[in-house]
Amino acid sequence: MRYQLGRRAVLAVWAALIVVPLTVVVFGTFKTTAELFESPFSPPGSLTLGNYRAVLDGALGTAFVNSVLVTLASVALTLLLASLAAYACARIPGWVGWVVFGFLVLGMSVPAQANMVPQYVLFDSLGLLDSRLGLVLINVVVTLPVAVFILGGFMRTLPRDLYEASAIDGAGPWRTYRSIVMPLAMPSVAATAIFLFVIHWNELLYPLLFISSPEKRTIPLALLSFQGEYLTDYPLLFSGVVVASAPIVLVYVLLQRHFVAGMTAGAVKG
Known part of the structure; x- marks a missing residue:
């Protein structure tokens, strides 16, 4: 009691x-x-709704569009590459598959801050600074190891009989991935998608480092402009925070069933 x-x-x-x-x-x-x-x-x-109209008609409206484009592209590309890598690691037999998987997820042990200077120099030499494409690429690079880790944990629970039956039916590796593995992995993919969406949508450090043009700012970077040195318009700031949080809430509501299933996917071997 x-x-x-x-x-x-x-x-x-x-x-x-x-x-x-x-x-x-x-x-x-x-x-x-x-x-x-x-x-x-x-x-x-x-x-x-004056405060909401003010933030959406101003710089935050452009930043909202930039965040949507960068986040959706980053999530889609990360899921594609991570699912392919996890599928390949699950198909490689023996210790070789584990070595490849361990090498791919090794990036989780390296703090992002430790790589920022060489990443900045590299992106500068490639002409990717101050561009949405640069933000998408750096988002994929940073979050790919953790996405491979999550999806790989599920795909390794799929029985090998599934792959053998698919091969007997004449399906190649790509057809097996597309028609069998990915439909079964959708709960895990949805959970990973929500996780990646939250990370990419709220990312501030890399936009602050890579973006200099006001018209290319993302929402977290644009929200900094609502804070003045001596005075802050809190109603406008709060409105911006609500607008910035709405897509995350919407994504979770739409995918919550898959998210709950994906949290336990791969926890028990079948």
């Missing part, structure tokens, strides 16, 4: 720590700066 009460108390405190700031942010998007500081916890007097 005491354990149940203690657990509920901890969960109640945890929920309050999440709900209270979220309420202030959402209510603040419909207020002026004076109203926000006067009564931050009270509901807005009127539901006006």
Whole structure:
């Protein structure tokens, strides 16, 4: 009984720590700066969308489009390369497959910050700085090891009889990958897609390092412009945060069934 009460108390405190700031942010998007500081916890007097129109009509609207393009391209390319690599590692028999798999996921042990200077020099020499293509490529490079790790864990649980039966039916490696492995791996792919989407959508460090043109900024970088040295328009900032968070919530709602299934995919051998 005491354990149940203690657990509920901890969960109640945890929920309050999440709900209270979220309420202030959402209510603040419909207020002026004076109203926000006067009564931050009270509901807005009127539901006006002026702050949302201001952020979307300004630099944040362009940044939103840039983030959508960069994030979707990064997620799609990362999933394609990671699924192919994980499938190849699962098909290679014996210790060789494990060595190749270990080499691919070795990048997870290297901090991204340790590679930023050589990456900057390389991208500069290739003419990829200050470009959306450069952001897509660096996103893929940074997150490919973890995507291979997640998808490889699932694909290694698929029985080899599946591959043998496919070969007997005349299907080659590419047909097996496309028609058998990927449909079975969709829960794991969906979970990986959500994970990658959150990382790429919220990425700030590489856009801050690689992007210099205002029209090519992504949302996290554009949100920095809402903070002044001496004064910050918090209603506009809160509106920008809500707009930036909406796609993540939408993606999770649409894929939550696959995400829950993908979290346990590969945990138990079939």
